[in-house]
Every structure is written in structure tokens, then in C-alpha cells.
Amino acid sequence: MEPATAPDTADDTPPGGDRRPGYLYRQVAAYLASHPDQVLKVGEVTTAIAARSTGAVFEALKKMAAAGYATHQTGPHRFQITNAGIDAAGAMPPPAPRSSGGGRGVGRRRPVPRPNGDLYFPRRLAGATDVDVLRRLRDKRIPVLLYGPPGTGKTALVEAAFPDLLTVAGTGDTVVEDFLGNFIPLPGGGYEFVYGPLVTAMREGRALLIDDATLIPPKVLAVLYPAMDGRRVITIPGYRNERVEAVDGFYVIAGHNPGVHGAILTEALASRFEVHIEVTTDWDLARHLGVPAPAVQAAIALNADLAAGRVSWAPQLRELLGFARVRKTLGLPAAIGNLAGRAPEDDRSAVTAALQQHFGADVTALTLGKQR
Numbered sequence: 001m002e003p004a005t006a007p008d009t010a011d012d013t014p015p016g017g018d019r020r021p022g023y024l025y026r027q028v029a030a031y032l033a034s035h036p037d038q039v040l041k042v043g044e045v046t047t048a049i050a051a052r053s054t055g056a057v058f059e060a061l062k063k064m065a066a067a068g069y070a071t072h073q074t075g076p077h078r079f080q081i082t083n084a085g086i087d088a089a090g091a092m093p094p095p096a097p098r099s100s101g102g103g104r105g106v107g108r109r110r111p112v113p114r115p116n117g118d119l120y121f122p123r124r125l126a127g128a129t130d131v132d133v134l135r136r137l138r139d140k141r142i143p144v145l146l147y148g149p150p151g152t153g154k155t156a157l158v159e160a161a162f163p164d165l166l167t168v169a170g171t172g173d174t175v176v177e178d179f180l181g182n183f184i185p186l187p188g189g190g191y192e193f194v195y196g197p198l199v200t201a202m203r204e205g206r207a208l209l210i211d212d213a214t215l216i217p218p219k220v221l222a223v224l225y226p227a228m229d230g231r232r233v234i235t236i237p238g239y240r241n242e243r244v245e246a247v248d249g250f251y252v253i254a255g256h257n258p259g260v261h262g263a264i265l266t267e268a269l270a271s272r273f274e275v276h277i278e279v280t281t282d283w284d285l286a287r288h289l290g291v292p293a294p295a296v297q298a299a300i301a302l303n304a305d306l307a308a309g310r311v312s313w314a315p316q317l318r319e320l321l322g323f324a325r326v327r328k329t330l331g332l333p334a335a336i337g338n339l340a341g342r343a344p345e346d347d348r349s350a351v352t353a354a355l356q357q358h359f360g361a362d363v364t365a366l367t368l369g370k371q372r
Contacts, residue, residue, distance in 0.1 A: 022092045024051065028060040029090040032070060032081035039073065039080045066132075067110050068119075071163040074138055074205075074249050082113055112160040120153075120160035121285050125277070134161040137275060138207065138251045143228055145213075145273035147256040147265075149306075151318030152279045154255045155211060162207035162251075166197040170212035172262055179223050180236050193239045202227060202234070205249025213254035214263040221269055228252050228272055259312070281317045291320045292327070294358040295339070302354050311347045315339060334366060341365030 027049045032040065046057045061079045065072035069085030072078075111119035112131055122129035128136075134157070137144055146154040159165055168178060181196035201208040213221065227234050232246035254273060257263055270276070281303070286296050295315075302314035315323075319342060327335035336355055340363050343351035348365065355363045 024056055025060045025063065025092055026090040027051070028057055029064060029069065029081075029085065029088070032064070032079065033086055033090070036081055036086065039071075039078045041076055041078050045079070068112050071113075072135070073162075073164045074135070074251075076248065084113065114156060114159040115163065115165075116159075118156070120156050121282075121288075122160070123282055123285075130157055130277075131161045134158070134253070138162070138249075138253075141251065142275055143251070143273045144253045144275045144277060145256055145270070146253070146277050146279050147258055148279035149281075149314070149316050150257050150260065151316035152281050153317050154279045155209070157279065158207070158209050158253055158255075162209075162253075164204075164206040164249075165209055166201050166206055167209045167211055168197055170210060170214070170216040172215055172217065174216045174220055176220050176223050177238065179220075180234075180238065182238070198224070198227065198234070199236065199244050201252075202232075202244050202246040202250050205247040207249075207251045207253065210252065210254040212257060212260075212263070213269065214256045214265045215260070218264070218266050218268065224252060225268075225272060281320070286317055286320045289321060290324045290328075292324075292332070294360075295320060295323050295336075295355075298351075298354040298358040301358070302351060305350065305354075311350050313344050313347045313351075315342075315351075333361075336361075336363050337366045341367075 028045060028051075031045055031049050042054055042058045042061060045051075045061065046054045049057075051057050058077065061070060061077075062072065064070040064081075064085060065079060067084075067088075068082060069088055070079045070081050073080075111121050114120055120131070122131045124130075125133045134144060138161075146157070148154060155167075168174070177196065179196050179198040181194050181199055183191040183193050186192055195203075197208060200206065210216070210221075210224070223234065226232075227246060227250075232250070234244050236242045236244065254269075256265055258265070281299070283296050283300060286299075287293065299315040299320060302311060303316075305311045306314040319339060322342075323335050323339050326338050330338075336359055340348060340352045340355055352363045352365070
């Protein structure tokens with residue numbers, strides 16, 4: 001259960017009566033920094049710093065997590081300081097900027113670190129950010145299906161939202177054992193049963209991403225359904241019919257790439273996810289991360305063709321960020337040629353034409369030349 005919340009200043013007064021702004025936040029940040037290898041519960045931090053309000057401590061911890069200074073796990077709520085939090089040395093995070101519009105728009109939030117160290121830049125969703133919305137839905141056990149073209153950032157979003165994430169990468173060859181586990185041979189002979197990610201997530205209260213879920217045969221996906229409904233219990237037929245019950249924090253989220261060959265969104269699967277969220281490429285973010293404007297404009301035009309059915313592929317954020325990296329390493333002409341070469345053969349002429357139009361130069365896919 002989430003600790004009762006309180007205003008951030010509710011317990012910001014030390015024993016001596018000092019009312020310096022941010023005192024509690026600095027206490028919380030300092031304690032996490034002194035235990036960098038520990039994942040700490042809200043109550044543990046409250047007790048350690050002798051704070052009066054668990055709710056106020058929880059608010060300070062959430063503020064750290066929103067700034068990327070701490071990771072936030074649920075079931076129960078636990079926090080661990082990040083390298084960015086250590087570098088901040090207890091400084092309060094700057095307020096998020098307002099949007100340039102005249103209303104009460106939500107400004108761009110601070111980036112959230114992913115497990116591989118890359119940063120995810122949250123996007124607006126339902127009056128908050130996508131990261132916050134996913135965390136709230138997890139707290140309420142409301143499963144989410146993310147859908148959109150490959151490369152738009154679905155996996156990155158889930159990794160940013162859930163640091164405790166486990167993943168099953170779906171293909172047409174995925175089998176039930178990829179969820180539940182299987183016997184593996186031991187070096188000295190014999191076999192040992194190793195539990196799969198579904199079992200681990202249920203027992204440890206972790207989030208489980210089913211990536212490319214609609215590529216998995218429907219009969220295989222059915223192994224998830226009793227874990228996701230009110231029962232929250234499964235059995236492992238291949239291992240003594242062992243019973244597995246989900247603990248608090250267990251959560252299933254899935255990704256779906258419509259239009260990908262072999263992807264089938266069945267009614268049984270779609271109905272298991274109460275919230276469906278479309279994920280498209282953030283063109284402003286692409287520009288912000290250094291992608292040249294002509295590349296972004298070409299991608300926007302090609303995505304319009306994709307929506308109209310004139311092409312079957314168009315560059316998304318993944319390809320645009322790759323463009324920026326190749327440009328920095330090999331130069332602009334090589335980056336343009338590489339992007340043209342990444343297009344499927346059937347769509348390469350359309351992609352090449354769009355790049356030529358927006359860059360104003362002839363485009364040729366990267367090809368080895370003669371020996372020098």
C-alpha cells in the first residue's frame with residue numbers, strides 16, 4: 001500500500017526548529033547517498049533519519065526519482081540512489097519548465113535513466129508524463145498494451161518507468177517454457193530446473209514486459225492469462241505442477257507493432273489489457289537530440305506515406321538517432337546513404353527520393369567501392 005502523502009514541507013523541520021527550505025529532502029538524499037548499494041523502503045528511510053512523517057519522506061523520495069536521482073520500485077515502494085543523485089550531492093532538482101504556450105501546459109520533464117545508462121525523455125500523457133502514468137497504472141494493477149511502429153521508443157519507456165523490469169522478447173518461435181522455465185543440463189551430469197521470467201516476476205513482485213507480444217502464438221500467450229486476472233496464480237506443468245502466486249508489485253505490460261508481418265492482435269489478448277496507448281515518434285525530441293532538420297522532415301513525410309499505405313516502412317526515432325550517430329562518426333553524406341540503405345528493398349526508392357528532396361543532393365545507399 002502506498003504511504004499516505006503529505007506536503008513536501010510537512011516534516012521539513014529538524015529538532016532544533018530550523019525551517020530551512022528543502023531540509024527534509026537533503027536529509028533523505030544524504031541518507032540514500034550514504035547507502036548507494038541498498039534499495040531502501042520508505043519506512044526504513046523514515047526511521048533512519050528520525051523523520052516525523054512517512055508521507056513527507058515518500059514525497060521527497062518521489063521527487064528524487066522524478067529528477068532521475070533515484071530509482072523507484074513498487075511492491076513495496078523502494079528507492080535507490082543513482083549516479084546522478086550522488087553527483088547532485090543533495091541539491092534540490094530544478095523545477096520542470098513550463099511549456100511555451102499560454103495555458104498550464106506541462107513542461108518537458110527531466111530525463112529518466114534506463115538500466116543501460118541511456119536517458120529517456122518523458123512525454124506528455126493524460127495530464128502527466130508517460131513514465132508517471134505507467135507507474136500509476138502499475139500501482140492499480142491495470143495492464144497496458146503499447147502499440148506503434150518499431151523504433152518509436154516503447155521498450156525505452158517501459159525500462160525508464162520500471163527499473164525492476166524483466167523482458168520476454170516475442171517471436172513466432174516463443175514457447176511456454178520461455179515464460180515458465182525449463183530443465184538445463186549441469187556440467188557434472190543431470191539436470192536442474194531454472195525458473196522463467198514470468199515465475200520470477202510473480203514471486204519477486206517485478207514488472208514483466210512482453211515485447212512484440214503479437215508475434216507469439218496465441219496458445220503460448222495463454223500462459224499469462226491466469227497470472228493477469230483475479231486469480232494471479234499459475235502452475236508449472238513441466239515441474240511437478242508447482243503452484244506460483246503473484247506478490248504485490250507483479251505487473252504485465254506488452255508491446256505490439258501493428259503492420260509487422262506475422263503480428264496478430266487477437267481479441268483474447270487485447271481484452272486482457274485495459275489501457276491501450278499509441279507510441280509514435282517524438283519529432284521534437286529527435287531535433288533536440290541533434291538530428292538534422294532535413295532528416296526529420298523526410299521522416300515525417302515518409303510516415304505520412306506509411307499512414308496512407310504508399311510505403312511499408314518509414315524511419316522512426318531509433319533510425320533517426322542512428323542517423324545522428326553515423327553523421328557524427330562518418331559525416332553527413334554517409335549518414336544519408338546509410339539511412340537510405342536501411343530501408344527495405346521495396347521502399348528504398350521512395351525513401352531515397354524523400355531524402356534527396358529534403359537534403360537537396362543525390363543519395364546513394366552505402367556501397368563498397370573499388371580498391372584504392
